[in-house]
Amino acid sequence: MEEKEKLLCIIGPTAVGKTKLSLDLAKKFNGEIISGDSMQIYRGMDIGTAKITKEEMAGIPHHLIDIKDPKESFSVYEFQQLVRKKITDISNRNRLPIIVGGTGLYIQSVIYDYQFSNSGKDEKIRVQLEERSKLEGIEILYEQLKQVDPQAAEQIHPNNVRRVIRALEIYLSTGITMTEFKAKQQKTLLYDVALVGLTMEREKLYHRINERVNQMVQLGLIDEVKKLYDQGLKHAQATQAIGYKELFTAFDGEVSFEDAITTLKQNTRHFAKRQLTWFRNKMPVEWFDMTDPLDYEKNLQKISRYVAGMLNFKANT
Structure with a gap:
């Protein structure tokens, strides 16, 4: 029987701390990171998608970021095909592919024998x-x-x-x-996969989401959205993302920017709740509570042991 490729997935709601953990685990396991976020593929949508910066990458290769123009559409099928190819490329270099993100359906389409067909197209x-x-x-x-x-x-x-x-x-x-x-889709795992889920006490997570939105505004989110608005991208797939559509209504004069930002925070909190529900119902995830920042190092060690055991993959000391 052919040995399956090894794969680590780090999932969880927005603002829970996936990026920091992914960098630390990539260092420990000679990993390369594949973005599992359906919106970080778009160029020029950096602040609103909380896209990692070149400096933050700390030399660790990142894939599927900035590969599309916001005018272009992007499908689950396209994501599936691109990511599966990346997993093989990374594995062939004896490195560990790590998918990091919160778009559940996209990640599910990669790790399971998820068939796309023309049925239901008319x-x-x-x-x-x-x-x-x-x-x-x-x-x-x-x-x-x-x-x-x-x-x-x-x-x-x-x-x-x-x-x-x-x-x-x-x-x-x-x-x-x-x-x-x-x-009806087959639920056969195609990879030797470790599914690490991050969770957090709800009030703490919601506070982090509100703070993150405030920070995005300070970093220039409104200017970022204005550029897309000026390009006439109101109905593009890319700008349906949370963080963009809310501010489009302000540029249309329908609401104030203050109200748009309040709505953005509310929509992001609701989205985080839906993400958690989706992951809990759809995948065999091992959950780790990240509520207390003082427990981070302890959690990192615990997660590292779990990954090493699941994948039989030796960590760097």
């Missing part, structure tokens, strides 16, 4: 749905999705036009909901 239905979203508003379609597939609706943001339409397209063209379609 251009005629999709065009009709797109026309309806323009005429009636995406809210009407989202309500329809909640009726036919409440589980899918729970995982899709109401403003994510592309994914709402895709979920309805699958149902209307096949009679099978997106949730049922995903349930």
